[in-house]
Amino acid sequence: MTVALLILGFYALFMWLVFYKFQWLKFNIAWGVVSFWVGFHVLFLLIVFLRFYTPYTIDGHVIRQTIQIAPRLPHPTVLQEVYVSQNQKVKKGDQLYQFDPTLYAAQLAEAEANLANAQQNALILEENVVLAHDSLNQARANEQFANEQVNRYSNLVPRGGAKQETLDQWNAQLAGAEAQVAEAEANVKKAQLAVDAKFDGVNAQVAAAQSQVDQAQYYLDQTTIYAPEDGVIISQQARPGLVVGGFRVGSIAAFVADANPYFLATFYQEHLKFVEPGQPVEVALDIYPGQIFNGKVRAIWEGTGQGQIIPRGRVPEFLFMSPQGRFAVEIVLDDDPALKRYPAGAHGAAAIYTGGGGNWVAVLRRVNMRLYSWVNFIVPFDV
Known part of the structure; x- marks a missing residue:
């Protein structure tokens, strides 16, 4: 305009x-x-010429990655300490919040006790295998002795050297010894199966107990929240005494990361006909009236929400007069690629110079950009 x-x-x-x-x-x-x-x-x-060879928009913003600070605790837990304040810069690993660890420390102690018991039981199972083998050896010895006695009395009874009753007794003892051997062999198999019940080479009971220890340790660690990376705390809503966990799903603060910010500007789709990555860009930010920042096109986000159909039970509706979606262009600024000086959400205008149409087209657009930047000294008129 x-x-x-x-x-x-x-x-x-x-x-x-x-x-x-x-x-x-x-x-x-x-x-x-x-x-x-x-x-x-x-x-x-x-x-x-201006629309197609030097696309222009006043819908540009500085975008920064945000992380929602949300406690991951399964039980209602009281917030004890808050170590950060609103709009405070923090470094990765800085302590942010401390929740009451009493319950989770007790659960960890219980899980560690169960682990010690499971490890002891695993040793007992190995000893049971040894005892089962000993019982099997004893049963086999009894069987062998009974068998020898049966053979001996089987030769003596026909000659009159022993009574038939004695032979019958040893036959009964041999049958009992054979049953004891079968039972001892089954006990050996049962003891060995109990020992062989493993997960990733570890006794199954020990592995299950160790997983409980790991889970208890995880939740105990979650009672202290640390900064995930360098950034700033925004919308700090937490106060000591706040109860979280259980059914709470909301965040207690927003963490704006310092790393990987970018400037995102939206354009009408037809205006991007000649736009390609690497082309020069000028940006005029409202927070810096009278200044023009140079940059380059990093990427074109060729897609909008209108191109997505969400799965649901209704047939999609297509409105003929629905306004077209605008495509976003990601821009990197040359003087400050990390955008350290620019807060998230900083608004501005952007113009892309495709090189077509001649230098006079670019000159007109540059005049337009500088007028926008200088007008920011007096607009809006809310003195």
Whole structure:
């Protein structure tokens, strides 16, 4: 709009100089129609050139990654200490919040006791295998002795050297010994199966107890929240005495990271016809009136929410008059790629110079950008 008004102003000044100031031509209805027709086409062509060869938008913002600080505690827990304040800069690993660890320390102690018991039981299972083998050896010895006695008395009874009752007794003892051997062998298998019940090479009971210890240790560690990386705390809502955990799902603060910020500007889709990564960009931020920042196109986000159909039980509705979605262009600034000086959400205008249409098109857009930047000294008018 600013460029269009400038063009109209210069054209009107030119017409005034021609027809009134120097009176090179005499103004009449015919010249009025011609002047209007020429001016309209000049303005139309200039606007088309500017829109496609130097796309421009006033919808640009500094984007910073944010992390929602949300306690991960399974039971209602009281917040004991808050170590950060609103808008405070923190470093990775700095302590932010401390919750009451009493319950989770007790759960960890219980889990560690269960682990010690499971480890002891694992040793007992190994000893049970040894005892089962000993019992098996004893049963086999009894079986062998009973078998020898049966053979001995089987030879003596026909000769009259022993009574049949004695042979019958040893046959009964042999049968009992054989049953004891079978039982001892089954006990050995049961003891060995108990020992072989392992997960990743560790006794199953010990592995289960260790997982409980790990879980208890995890939740105990979660009672202290540390800064995940360098950044700043925004919207610090927590106070000592706050109860979290259980059914609470909301965050207690927003953490704005220092790393990997970028400037994101949205453009109408048709204006990006000639835009490619690496092309020069000028950015005018509202928080720095009168300044122009140079940068380059990093990427074009060729997609909007209108191109996504969310799975649901209803047939999609397509509205013919629905406004088109704008595509976002990610921009990196040359003087400060890390955007250290720019807070999240800083608003501004951006212009991309594709190189087409000639230098005069770029000059007009540069004038437009500088007018926008200087107007920020007085707009908005809320003195």
